Amino acid sequence: MRMMVYEYAPNGTLSEHLHLKVFEDLDWAARMRIIMGLAYCLQYMHHELNPPVAINDIRSDAIFMTDDYAAKIADVGMWKELADRAKAAKQDGSSRSEPPPDLAGSVFCFGMLLLEIISGKLPEPGGHELTCIWAAKHLKAKNYVELVDTVLEEHKANELEAVCEVIEECTDPDPTRRPAMRDVTGKLREVLGVSPEAAAPRLSPLWWAELELLSIKST
Template structure:
């Protein structure tokens, strides 16, 4: 009699194992596909979360200094300045008020809130945001962020706690700035300018280098500030009917409508060096005389001092001869080279920095200190000179120097009132 199972395949037959294996492979494939789909969904979710966090971070003040610049909301700026309270006020300048702020991460910042209709217009505001966001250097003030909301125009800088070089040279009640500090400021600011001129692409010309725009910390490390007038060297003067800058610091060839080059910053830096050496202002109280202009009145003494090594006729009497003679010789040589009449004969700022530090001989600055005064009319009122405000746009200190008032408006200079 035939077996009962003779009509159906055995459980151990090859066809049964093939069917089972096929089902298992299909199940595994389905599981793998489901897992892959789930991973895709999770990955997409994570990427969306990351993008969202980046968007939020771009509007958040809770970032470290030196990272990407932020666009702050007005509400955020009000929060970290205590709603622009009087207790946070650092000072008032021609363009508005500057406040001290503290970000949620504990970092201090300086907040410049421009007055509506202030002298610093929309173009200067946007120019400063654009230019300073391109630079990242130890000796250049960083722009942490900005606020552009409604009529509000606000710039948020890193906080430099010890004021400007101007305030230390001539601030009321300030002790005499010692030689070591002067030398440190000179070296640091020279390095900052060398970076702008030689390491930035395209080259950035500051156009308003002055003692008030060099900020210092408690170790007198220098930081170049205020890029409202800065331009790339590739940009021409097109659209400008008058040169810009601050009276007493502007290179003669630029004041007469010359080409925009780094040499004009070099000249201005030379004036700063002369201020560090002599303690005098770029212009005195009777600006209608070449003898009252720091560059032209000191040129003969620079030449003589470099020849005989005697700096008594130049040095700030408040130093009481407390300075390093070899360092003084290097600073005098650099100042003389920077303020040469011929722009093409002025050295690069990297060379100036190396000579100031003593890493290169002053002889490498080449020969001569210029051909004497130019035909620049110091009473000419046709230049768009700025008021000498400080690094965050704050006014210069009043002081009590006999050299004349510390702040002179462009209009007063033009009218011969000071």
């Protein structure tokens, strides 16, 4: 089953590049490409798979860097399990239903991951409360430059603004006000200008489309 399968991480994890000095720093353009790759993947999972799949614990230490510094999410076991459960429920004719996927929770986690990518700030163990308070102060004041990782020599102001607006929308305390991933992806692509082909690993074009196998198996 070929779905975003991680076989070998020649360049370590996203977390290592963001937080460990022994790994090469990712410049602004590389971070924007990673953001778009993850956005396309989550959009596919939320809006193209049947049933939709939400990742509510997406972490930088589970995102691996390919040889050309594209991002690939490592663990797909959860997604296969969800598809198998949905298929089993249809086959046994049971009236019981699985709870709907928490897409808003997945959007929140994506927003927090974006914040980590642009800021280089380590995630808090056990929760996001303090990080959200720190970020909200600068987001509300539109003082976006205060959120930029100090190791970055340069960034594009219009791209930073777009990413920060998305972070603010995705981490809204009210889940009902968080945007859908297709809207998030559209807004980011409009400003960042990174196509699905450009975001994909060089040796695995449109790798998130491999998730179609999961959709087929669940029907």
